[in-house]
Amino acid sequence: MPSSPEPSPRVGVLAPPNDPDADVYAAALERAGAEVVRLWFRAVPERLALTVDLDDVRLGDRSLGGLRGLLVRKLYFSFPPAHLADVEERNGRTLRARFVAARERASLVRTALLELERRGTTVVNPPDRVLRHTEKLDQAMQLHRAGLPVPPSLGTSDPGAVRAFFAAHQDAGVIYKPLSGGGQAALLTPADLDEVRLAQLQNAPVLFQRRIxxxxxxxxxxxxxxxxxxxxxxxxxxxxxxxxxxxxxxxxxxxxxxxxxxxxxxxxxxxxxxxxxxxxxxxxxxxxxxxxxxxxxxxxxxxxxxxxxxxxxxxxxx
Amino acid sequence: MIWDDPAPPLPTAPDGFFCRSLDVDAQRRDQAATFIAPAFVHGRPARRLWPVFQHAPHVPHLSLAPALRPEVAAAIARDLAQAAFAPHHHAAYRIDVCRRPAPGSVLGRFFTWLASAGAVTWIQALFGAPPSLRGLVPRQVQISRMVTGQGFAPHVDTLDDGVTVVFQFTRGYAAAHGGALAFVPAGTVPVIAVPPVFNTAFVFRPAGVRHTVTDVAADAPGPRYTITAFFLRPDPSNLDDK
Missing domain, CATH: 3.30.470.20 (ATP-grasp fold, B domain)
Known part of the structure; x- marks a missing residue:
């Protein structure tokens, strides 16, 4: 009796539908014979149901439980939200209602991904570790504590601390960038040490590093x-x-x-x-x-x- | 001892972020400034323009001149002369349109920007962001050309509220050459006639406004070129897809 062919291993790629990097990863997986499932949780919960119970993780009426692997290219959940759309695009008449909705949604999506990992899916990388990427100063601190060379770094909202850091690293120069990512690094110049400009640190602190x-x-x-x-x-x-x-x-x-x-x-x-x-x-x-x-x-x-x-x-x- | 300071109010700090790459509004201003003349990006105080626009006679409107940076207007004019135009798919519309300008060209970049949220931010900021202009989206951008004998019969573009901007790239026209954007509430007698003057923009509120474009005369020095952007509140059922 002929045996039925073994089904292709199913691998998820978590990314926005228009993410060109996800296309590159997915194409390689398909060339290797995997069935690629593109996942994106943006429609959850308004247009797509996500369900987690003791037995399964389901998106709509499809089980995610059989995923061999899951590549996390981008996450669209976190709390506090990383993107304005996380709050703006939730249902709710008031900002407060949408904020609460975003919090609840983030909790379920995160649980779903953690549960997939517990159920044996190779999650690359686990969501909590991907989310830590938004703490760039903390990463540098961790690596420094592990004895690995990182640039001298300062995260602050204190204009005095910035001036002192600039003076200490004037020989090489100082760059600055957002603490949580999402922006380019720029060179700190003497003009940036202006009182009015530095007062903008009261709106959001910044990560400063010695230029390498x-x-x-x-x-x-x-x-x-x-x-x-x-x-x-x-x-x-x-x-x-x-x-x-x-x-x-x-x-x-x-x-x-x-x-x-x-x-x-x-x-x-x-x-x-x-x-x-x-x-x-x-x-x-x-x-x-x-x-x-x-x-x-x-x-x-x-x-x-x-x-x-x-x-x-x-x-x-x- | 409490080391936090919970007492309101918050201290007053200058607007914006030290990391400019986080400041979307500033980035959008910079984006607009690559095309639009500085006076209409950084001009102050913008709020004064809103009553001028609103209380303009017949139709809320405003003219910008020069509308674009001179080098940008010149480059777009060059690109328009090279662009691939085809007759409008509605035979009744006697104009040629360019649906896909070359992506790397200045015309292509301007087209893309006009269809983006950044352009909405610009038009809102131009008027000091009045509540009446909240919620606009870029609905349509049309690159059009009219040659001898072409024109546009009286019509209404949309019943939706919002703003239309007509950027003009026609050179050397006198009144007798035609190509004027004419507002005709009834019949054919215009209450406003906007001549096709190079590097100007005519901004108007299009909801239910009947207008026409006069025929281009045989002795006109060249085609009439415009780029028209509609920034409207979403209600697709109201747009006449010209």
């Missing part, structure tokens, strides 16, 4: 191994993302490789991209990204990363 010179490497780590890296020229730019066109594959030396794998392990991530500045004094970790973009980097980098990630999500070794 040198080319920037983006080092991809999957399941504890460095799988590929690209070098970005940082001449004439503050934020390396302004020079993505310069990205070229680079062979990772042992020191940098160990730095990255240690950092990724310390943060409890299965997959991450480390941004490392190759300063004259050695590599310095700017940031570890738990849900990184991939499409800006050369094809050999994309291929190596997506192949390793696909193996991880399908349950193999990287």
């Amino acid at each position: 010179p040198g080319p920037e490497w983006r080092v991809y780590v999957v399941n504890g191994h460095v799988v590929a890296a690209a070098e970005l020229d940082t001449t004439d730019v503050i934020d390396a993302r302004d020079n993505l066109a310069s990205a070229t594959p680079v062979a990772v030396d042992e020191t940098t490789g160990q730095l990255c794998t240690k950092a990724v392990a310390h943060l409890g991530l299965l997959y991450a991209a480390c941004d490392v500045r190759q300063s004259p004094d050695g590599p310095v970790l700017l940031e570890v990204n738990p849900a990184p973009a991939i499409r800006f980097y050369p094809a050999p980098v994309q291929d190596a990363v997506t192949a390793a990630l696909t193996r991880l999500l399908l349950g193999g070794a990287a």
Whole structure:
């Protein structure tokens, strides 16, 4: 009697429908024979029901329980909300009602993802660790406490602290960026130390860091191994993302490789991209990204990363 | 000892964020400033323009001149001369339209911006963000060309409330060359006639407003070019899809 063919392993990709990086990841998974389910919880709960009970996690009338792996490319829930739309697009006549709705929704979506992981789905990366990415200063502090080189950093709403930090690092310069992400790094200039400008810190505190010179490497780590890296020229730019066109594959030396794998392990991530500045004094970790973009980097980098990630999500070794 | 300071009111700080990349309004202003003449992006006080607009005779309206940065207007005019136009799909509309300008061109970028939330922010800010202009969305952007013999019969674009902006890119027309945007509440006698003057913009409230474009004369020095943007409150049933 002929046996029925084994069904394709099902893997979820959690991302907005128009996310081009998710397209790259999904295409690699499909090439490897996976059935890819694109998930996005934006319609929950107004237009799509999410249900979690002791036996299953269901989106609409479909079970998510059989997912072999789940790649978390973007999260659209958190509390407090990371996006204005998290609150604005909820049902409710008043802002207070929509705020409460957002809180309740975030709780159920987070539980659903955690439960999938408990039920055996390889979640890359677990949602709580992805959400910690919005605490950029805390990440730098964690890595510093683990003995890994990070830029001297300051998060503050105190104009005096900014002036003192600027004076202390005048030789190299100081950059600043949002503490929770979502913005480019910029160079702190003497004009920024103006009283009126610094008073804007009363509206929102800011992350300041010593500027680290040198080319920037983006080092991809999957399941504890460095799988590929690209070098970005940082001449004439503050934020390396302004020079993505310069990205070229680079062979990772042992020191940098160990730095990255240690950092990724310390943060409890299965997959991450480390941004490392190759300063004259050695590599310095700017940031570890738990849900990184991939499409800006050369094809050999994309291929190596997506192949390793696909193996991880399908349950193999990287 | 309490180290927090719970006492109201909050201290007064200058508006905006130290990280400008977080300040969406500032980014949108910068975006508008790449196209629109500085006086209509950073001009103060914008609130004074709203009563001028509202109480204009016959139809709420306002003219902007020059509307765009000169180099932007010149580049768009060049792109319009090269753009692919086709007759409007409604045969009754005697105009040519360009549906997809080249994405990398200045015309393409202006088109994309006019169809974005950033353009809504600009038009609201132009008038000091009055409550009457809340909730607008970019409904339609139309790039149109009229050549000799073409014109537009009297019509009403929409019954929805909002604002229409007609950017003009026609050079060298005299009154006898036609191409005027004419408001005709009844019959054919205009109460307002807006000549096609290069790098001007005519802003008006379109709800139920009957208007026409006079025929382009045989001796006109070239085509009549306009880019028209509709910023309306959502109610798709009211739009006459011209």
